[in-house]
Amino acid sequence: MRSRLPSIFHDGDVTWVRTGLGLQLRLPTRQPRQSSLRLNSRVFPNICPRSSNSEIRPIHITQARYFSASNSTYQRPNPSFHRRIPLNLPRATPPQSTTMAPIPKTMSGILIEETGGVEVLKWKTDLPVPELGEGEILVRNEFVGVNFIDTYFRTGLYKSPLPLITGKEAAGTIIAVHPSVHSTDPTLQEGVRVAYVADHAYAEITAISADRAAAIPTGLDTQTAAASLLQGLTALTFVREAAGLAQPHATGHRQLGVSEGPWALVHAAAGGTGSMLVQMLAAHGARVIGTAGGEVKCGLAKGNGAQWVVDSTREDVVARVKEITGGKGVDVIFDGVGKATFDADLEMIARRGTLAVFGNASGPVPPVDVLRLGAKNIKLMRPVLFAYIVTKEERAAYTKELFELLLAGKVKVKIHEVYPLQEVGRAHSDLEGRKTAGKLLLKV
Ligand SMILES: NC(=O)c1ccc[n+]([C@@H]2O[C@H](COP(=O)([O-])OP(=O)(O)OC[C@H]3O[C@@H](n4cnc5c(N)ncnc54)[C@H](OP(=O)(O)O)[C@@H]3O)[C@@H](O)[C@H]2O)c1
Numbered sequence: 001m002r003s004r005l006p007s008i009f010h011d012g013d014v015t016w017v018r019t020g021l022g023l024q025l026r027l028p029t030r031q032p033r034q035s036s037l038r039l040n041s042r043v044f045p046n047i048c049p050r051s052s053n054s055e056i057r058p059i060h061i062t063q064a065r066y067f068s069a070s071n072s073t074y075q076r077p078n079p080s081f082h083r084r085i086p087l088n089l090p091r092a093t094p095p096q097s098t099t100m101a102p103i104p105k106t107m108s109g110i111l112i113e114e115t116g117g118v119e120v121l122k123w124k125t126d127l128p129v130p131e132l133g134e135g136e137i138l139v140r141n142e143f144v145g146v147n148f149i150d151t152y153f154r155t156g157l158y159k160s161p162l163p164l165i166t167g168k169e170a171a172g173t174i175i176a177v178h179p180s181v182h183s184t185d186p187t188l189q190e191g192v193r194v195a196y197v198a199d200h201a202y203a204e205i206t207a208i209s210a211d212r213a214a215a216i217p218t219g220l221d222t223q224t225a226a227a228s229l230l231q232g233l234t235a236l237t238f239v240r241e242a243a244g245l246a247q248p249h250a251t252g253h254r255q256l257g258v259s260e261g262p263w264a265l266v267h268a269a270a271g272g273t274g275s276m277l278v279q280m281l282a283a284h285g286a287r288v289i290g291t292a293g294g295e296v297k298c299g300l301a302k303g304n305g306a307q308w309v310v311d312s313t314r315e316d317v318v319a320r321v322k323e324i325t326g327g328k329g330v331d332v333i334f335d336g337v338g339k340a341t342f343d344a345d346l347e348m349i350a351r352r353g354t355l356a357v358f359g360n361a362s363g364p365v366p367p368v369d370v371l372r373l374g375a376k377n378i379k380l381m382r383p384v385l386f387a388y389i390v391t392k393e394e395r396a397a398y399t400k401e402l403f404e405l406l407l408a409g410k411v412k413v414k415i416h417e418v419y420p421l422q423e424v425g426r427a428h429s430d431l432e433g434r435k436t437a438g439k440l441l442l443k444v
Pocket of ligand 1: 271272
């Protein structure tokens, strides 16, 4: 008679729990004692319908495989037996409560009825709660991330139909799930904490497509998840796909035309996106130069991992960069400042360099005469996060990697200030006025 008692064993770096029913589950190596799982018919309807309430601890499942259905004793995993099985597992963060408050009809939020200055960000308390469409979930936002793009929609630089609830990212708790989601992703249940990059986040409640929700893993707090998602994904996708830098542990950076340790320059290196870029570039082995406005921000950029910092409010950036690189210039530039720095970028970039202009903090770069790129064979690009995370798989893979970097402490997020949602106008003014360093959040 096969035992139903679960037991745990190790195979190399991987920890497995064997259920005693021909199934083995892989546990993460990190913090395996943080959560528990009940092996009951709800979780494993097709595996152990009668083994109710046999609790195993510790467990936090990342992968499940059949082991050997016929074998009653322990054996090392044999890849030929492995196949994927459908599981109905809770995500990393289990529901906090099974009794959710009823969904209100109206909610508070920030509405833009006409484009303009910060005065057009209107606080409303009677906005209709969005209807739940097919494939969607409702999230009660706890923290909303402020991004420079929010100012572009406010001013009308980027067009959108009005009235608009803007805001591109938030983190909070699921309060309703459309029935169609149960079959596509049963782990998205009411009470689960999620972070997302999607529209209309400046509100108490947002309806998002379920495949945009990233369950926040145990060990990551909701505030950090909200503060890191959009800018962290931007930095990660840009370092990999725009600059073409390989995984941190891989060798060679051939796409940049250099053998190793490319010179990278990040403008606004103490800003939200800049801080993430500097940390990730440094982790990828780049020699990072950061520019920042003022002494305090320069200190922060250095703390992020920039080996050299140039104070853009006092120093001649081009001359300093040439001096630091021995006259060569930098192999890759990440420029979210835009109009004010574009011409200098062309001067301080190395031959065959990659210039990634990805923002308009000082205004959009005017149309460019491509003949200017020929003298040094410069690769000019205008990367956008949203075009790198189009598919569910792309979003999931990059988000997983970002969360792992955060959980491992390899990437940190500095929060400039948490503003009440009602004070979003002050947050926009501070961001546009170069008064901030790190991430701005809104507390709902
Ligand atoms: N393409 C994408 O997918 C994508 C994604 C995320 C962000 N972005 C872009 O990345 C840039 C940074 O965004 P963020 O949200 O992380 O903001 P941020 O960097 O935290 O703040 C903007 C910083 O830009 C610098 N800056 C220089 N000149 C400026 C000017 N004239 N006006 C305002 N700021 C100026 C300031 O830093 P110093 O004082 O240190 O110079 C300021 O603190 C923005 O252009 C944004 O649109 C693009």
